[in-house]
Amino acid sequence: MNIILLGPPGAGKGTQARLLVEERGMIQLSTGDMLRDARSSGTEMGNKVAAIMDAGELVTDEIVIGLIEEKLEGDNGGGFIFDGFPRTLAQADALGNLLDKHSAKLDAVVEMRVDDEALVSRITARSTCGNCGEGYNDISKPIPADGKCSNCGGTEFKRRADDNEESLRTRLMEYYKKTSPLIGYYYAKGDLQSVNGLGEIDEVKAEIAGVLDT
Numbered sequence: 001m002n003i004i005l006l007g008p009p010g011a012g013k014g015t016q017a018r019l020l021v022e023e024r025g026m027i028q029l030s031t032g033d034m035l036r037d038a039r040s041s042g043t044e045m046g047n048k049v050a051a052i053m054d055a056g057e058l059v060t061d062e063i064v065i066g067l068i069e070e071k072l073e074g075d076n077g078g079g080f081i082f083d084g085f086p087r088t089l090a091q092a093d094a095l096g097n098l099l100d101k102h103s104a105k106l107d108a109v110v111e112m113r114v115d116d117e118a119l120v121s122r123i124t125a126r127s128t129c130g131n132c133g134e135g136y137n138d139i140s141k142p143i144p145a146d147g148k149c150s151n152c153g154g155t156e157f158k159r160r161a162d163d164n165e166e167s168l169r170t171r172l173m174e175y176y177k178k179t180s181p182l183i184g185y186y187y188a189k190g191d192l193q194s195v196n197g198l199g200e201i202d203e204v205k206a207e208i209a210g211v212l213d214t
Contacts, residue, residue, distance in 0.1 A: 004081075012112060020208075024078045029082050031085045035053070065094050072099075120165055131149065
């Protein structure tokens with residue numbers, strides 16, 4: 001089964017992708033992870049990626065598609081989760097052509113819907129343990145009263161520099177300009193299914209399972 005997770009920054013795509021990897025044996029194809037892996041791989045493609053990134057230039061769609069194709073040619077486990085790609089209509093077309101080339105298909109495109117104001121409130125309230133990375137949220141999962149991480153006992157907590165309202169609204173605008181047209185694109189193809197991205201993690205997981213298991 002091959003799926004795309006769509007949704008604005010902070011909607012929880014990464015969390016749900018990790019759960020799908022753990023529980024269904026799927027392979028998460030994160031653009032950022034693939035580029036980092038390629039850069040240190042020493043392969044011809046990896047050297048090309050390293051040169052582009054070291055020069056401060058943007059990696060082309062062609063290269064990203066090439067990296068995805070390398071993954072498609074390997075063991076697909078329980079299928080692929082496309083995370084962070086496609087971001088534009090041109091990339092969606094390129095991905096479709098690549099899947100056709102390998103006699104593969106998209107089984108579902110899951111849109112994680114959110115309310116912008118609720119999302120801003122949630123994201124600006126989150127923090128992580130500086131030791132183990134356990135996530136906390138001032139609203140839904142506050143740091144324990146004793147100031148110690150419930151997972152490892154650490155006492156240092158940090159917030160991402162871009163987890164502030166101004167940065168998040170800028171990222172949301174970028175998403176709506178470039179990526180949200182994909183919602184209409186996949187709806188027209190009959191691939192789109194929507195879930196509530198602002199539910200509790202287990203609630204969202206159950207909704208996604210309902211989509212994938214029908």
